[in-house]
Amino acid sequence: MRRFFTPPENISGDRLVIRGSDVAHIRSVLRLRPGDQVHVLDGRGNRYCAQLTEVDRQEVAARIVSRETAETESPVSIRVGLPLIKGNKFDDILRKAVELGANRIVPLETERCVVKTDGKNKTGKTPRWRRIAEEASKQCGRSAVPAVEPSVQDVETFCRENAGCDLKIVFWEGEGKVWLKDIASGSSVRSIAFLTGPEGGLTGAEIETARSYGFITASLGPRILRAETAPIAVLSILQNLWGDL
Incomplete structure (x- = not known):
């Protein structure tokens, strides 16, 4: 139907x-x-x-x-900091994030983003992204449409606004000791915020900013994942550990 x-x-x-x-x-x-x-x-x-x-x-x-x-929403609330990337890749990641149960998607303009707003039109694509989120929600049978942040944010704003989440992670290729499996301690987690980097990765300053708001740096393994692959991999693992996959 x-x-x-x-x-x-x-x-x-x-x-x-x-x-x-x-x-x-x-x-x-x-x-x-x-x-x-x-x-x-x-x-x-x-x-x-x-x-x-x-x-x-x-x-x-x-x-x-x-x-x-409708019992289609995950028991864990996941907020995704999603960097702006080239072409239609952002749209594709957005669709998959909806399918994987993200509750809030926040477009991020990081220092090394190839796509730049230059301080202008930070809300211009929001109506399109919200339409994509709604269509993806219909397609996958979700009972709620995930929120899409109305304005593109920087790393500090995202980290500050999500500092109250139970678990906060920034995934970084420079982290060689802490993996996501090391963070999963079996404790109850109801809310998670995470961010991944753009094509050029996150800068050292952005990593330190995230850490200052309580974000843990973690690795996704020995191979460097593409900017469009990393958030989907993270969402899948998080839903498996604390959600409904």
């Missing part, structure tokens, strides 16, 4: 409405009509089976047939 998202304020009693870009998709692409049923998620863990009652150009109205709790 087709899945769509609508915010909680669009749900009242046994009725709900869908607005935005999904309306045209429902009406003109899928050609759904009154009487057809869809799944609607509210982003708070609730999934509704709804029967369409009205389909017009502005909104789609539906009657709620049933409601259930």
